C-alpha cells in the first residue's frame with residue numbers, strides 16, 4: 001500500500017482525513033503540502049490530480065485508474081469512507097448496516113453541503129480577499145449550522161451511540177467554526193457537550209488540535 005495525501009494542516013477536511021487515518025492505524029502515508037496562499041493548487045500538475053483543486057487529495061497506487069492514468073481521490077468524505085471500506089471494512093466508524101450508514105451519510109452530506117461551505121464562505125474573504133472582519137450574514141450561517149447540529153444531537157454522538165465518521169468530519173469543521181464563533185453552551189447545550197466529548201478523543205487531540213492551532217494563529221494574523 002502506497003498512499004500520498006496532498007494536504008494543508010489548517011484545512012478542516014484535511015484534518016478529517018488525518019483523524020480517519022489515525023483511527024484506522026494507517027501510518028504509511030507520504031504527506032505532500034499544498035500551499036493555498038501561493039495558489040499551488042491551481043498548477044497544472046495538481047489540476048491533473050484533482051480538477052476541483054482542493055485539499056485533501058489522496059493518491060492510492062492501488063486505486064482504480066482515472067483520467068490521465070493518475071490514481072487520485074478527492075473530497076474528504078469520499079476519502080474517509082474509502083479508507084474504511086478499503087482498509088477496515090465493517091469498522092464501527094462506518095458500519096455496513098444500511099440504516100446506521102444512512103444516518104452517517106446524511107451527516108456527511110450535511111457537513112459537505114451546509115456546514116463546511118458556511119465556514120469556507122466566512123473565512124474565505126478574510127484569508128483570500130483582504131477583509132479584516134467577518135461579514136454578519138456569514139456569521140449567521142455559522143449559527144444556523146449550530147442550530148441544525150443541536151437538533152441532530154439526540155444521542156451522545158452525531159449518528160447514534162457510537163463515534164463514527166460523522167463525528168470525525170463534523171468536528172473537523174465545527175472546531176474551526178468555534179474559533180470564528182465560539183459555541184455558546186447556554187444556547188447550544190447539546191452541541192457544546194458533544195464538542196467537549198469529541199475534544200477528549202485521542203485522535204481529535206492528536207490529529208485535529210495541531211491544525212486548529214495553525215488555523216487559529218493564521219486567522220488572528222489576518223484579522224489583526
Ligand SMILES: N[C@@H](CCC(=O)N[C@@H](CS)C(=O)NCC(=O)O)C(=O)O
Pocket residue numbers: 011012013036041052053054055056074075076077112116120
Ligand atoms: N468538500 C471538500 C472541500 C475541500 C476544500 O474546499 N478545501 C479547501 C481548503 S479547506 C481548498 O482546497 N481550497 C482551495 C481551492 O478551492 O482552490 C472536501 O471535503 O474535501
